[in-house]
Amino acid sequence: MDGPKITVVAIVLLLVGLLAGYLYWGQSSRRLADELAAAQAKLAEAAEAQKREAAMKGRLDSAEAELKRLTDQLAATKKAKQDLELKISRPGSRVEEEPMKPIAVMVAIVAPVVGVGVGYAIWGAKNAPLETEISQAKARLADAQQASVREGAMATKLQELETQIKTATADLTTEEEAKAQLEKVAADLAAKMKP
Numbered sequence: 001m002d003g004p005k006i007t008v009v010a011i012v013l014l015l016v017g018l019l020a021g022y023l024y025w026g027q028s029s030r031r032l033a034d035e036l037a038a039a040q041a042k043l044a045e046a047a048e049a050q051k052r053e054a055a056m057k058g059r060l061d062s063a064e065a066e067l068k069r070l071t072d073q074l075a076a077t078k079k080a081k082q083d084l085e086l087k088i089s090r091p092g093s094r095v096e097e098e099p100m101k102p103i104a105v106m107v108a109i110v111a112p113v114v115g116v117g118v119g120y121a122i123w124g125a126k127n128a129p130l131e132t133e134i135s136q137a138k139a140r141l142a143d144a145q146q147a148s149v150r151e152g153a154m155a156t157k158l159q160e161l162e163t164q165i166k167t168a169t170a171d172l173t174t175e176e177e178a179k180a181q182l183e184k185v186a187a188d189l190a191a192k193m194k195p
Contacts, residue, residue, distance in 0.1 A: 006107050013111035020112070021119010025127055032130040039137035046144025053151040060154045063161040070168040077175045084182040088189065 006103060010107045010111045013108060014115045017112040017115015017117075018119050019115075021116045021122065024116075025119060026122070029126050029130065032127055032134060036130060036134050036137065039134055039141055042141050043137055043144060046141055046147060049147040049151065050144055053147040053154070056151050056154045056158065060158045060161070063158055063165065067161050067165050067168060070165060070172060074168055074172045074175060077172060077179055081175055081179040081182060084179060084186055088182060088186055
């Protein structure tokens with residue numbers, strides 16, 4: 001091969017290398033940018049779910065505190081009632097070609113490699129930060145998506161606690177009424193025993 005043919009071949013192969021580099025890194029860069037935008041949108045949704053989770057946790061904590069207060073009050077009322085009952089009742093993922101001259105072989109090898117290298121320098125270097133950012137966003141998204149699951153579990157627990165609070169309130173009212181009646185009986189007995 002003479003000089004002009006080698007130059008043309010080198011330019012064509014350089015362009016082929018550039019095309020390969022673009023197809024490999026340029027297209028993936030665009031795809032990665034789209035994927036990152038989608039992940040960021042999902043993260044925003046997940047952040048809202050985390051806010052709802054935090055609000056639900058506050059309601060849950062409040063309901064638990066109310067149930068504890070009512071349970072303690074119920075226990076105290078029952079004890080007082082028992083004491084009164086006791087008092088009342090007790091006693092208590094190759095093509096072969098013609099041999100080429102050594103310079104042509106070298107051009108055929110170097111040109112595509114240079115093209116691919118230029119392609120990487122242009123498009124490939126941009127992908128690494130995007131890939132890192134996407135993987136970080138996916139990790140945050142996975143954690144944030146769990147917020148909805150936790151929120152649902154807390155809502156169920158909150159409903160259970162509210163039911164227990166209603167029951168404890170009703171029990172407390174019943175016990176307080178019974179205690180009041182016993183206090184009245186005790187007072188009547190005490191009045192009868194005085195001379």
